[in-house]
Amino acid sequence: MRHQMRAEFGAEGASGGVRLWHMVRGEDSVAMCGRELAADGPVREAVDWGRTPELCCHTCGAYFLREQPYLAAEHP
Template identity: 45%
Template sequence: MVYYEMRAEYADGGSRGRIVQWHMIRDNGTHALCGAELSPDAEKQSDLAWGHTREKFCHTCGALYLRQVP
């Protein structure tokens, strides 16, 4: 079973500072569904928080996630 989580993308490209948006990852990975490469140290959240974060979320990840999760 695939395990989904959200991982943050930061303004400076690293793993701290201002969060630009949230991406969806699989199995604790650093490669977002949309193809973005994220830091392994970047903050994570449960996929249940999708659409409920203060920061925006990646629309490409959202579309792919909704297609993959029944």
């Protein structure tokens, strides 16, 4: 399943910028933590998780890691 990051805005809305990044499944606008997000809000690739100046949702991160297949080490 493909995941992507989706932005949550603060009290000022989009004009106030991104408050927190969440993880969603596919193109969904409901975060893995259950928060409803703006369907037309900014998105980023899942590989950007933890690489943004804004914080990422801890709960979404935990669920996301549990859904990712275990990647074996490339070196024996």
